[in-house]
Amino acid sequence: MSAIDFSDPATIAFLTEALTAAGVDGLEISRPGGQLRIVVAGKDGARISSTGATPPAPGSASAVVRAPMAGRFCLEHPISATPQNLPRSVSDLDIVGFVGVGHILLPLRAGRSGVLTRLLAEPGALVGFGDPLLEIEFQS
Incomplete structure (x- = not known):
């Protein structure tokens, strides 16, 4: 088996x-x-x-938001009328994107306060578990 x-x-x-x-x-x-x-x-x-997001390395000034499962990466909710521009400030509880499987969307939380600075995956791309999606620089 x-x-x-x-x-x-x-x-x-x-x-x-x-x-x-x-x-x-x-x-x-x-x-x-x-x-x-x-x-x-x-x-x-x-x-x-699902778990699997990588915590920031000690002393690191940034962190990477990773895909918690395979699916399609979305930067904003499909029914959202407001596009998400970068860079932008985020808090630890902010939803910074989604991974979708069919009609189900898994929200991606920032995890730490900082500035969402860079897309590491294209919106709409098929991503796998653990793939890097976004980069957040921490505020000091």
Whole structure:
């Protein structure tokens, strides 16, 4: 039996549909390389979260926001009318982008306050787990 790739968008979409059809509230899978959590939230659809974001190196003046799963990278929400221009200030809780699988969007949080300075992936690009997406320079 081969290992299941939990970073594959098709696998995540299949699991989400199966959980919804079965009336299950959620699923959490933990492995040495990270964690995947799918929560079926009724009328709002499913929420997916996973670990794997790289914390900044000690003494580093910047950090990279990485893809927590495979999917399409979006800089702003698809229904947003306001484009996100760079550079721009962000707080630790700000959503700086999304990774989408089908109709499900996983928000990407800044994690630290600073200035969002650089795109490392093109909006709309297919990205894999751990791919660098954005760079944030810390404020001193």
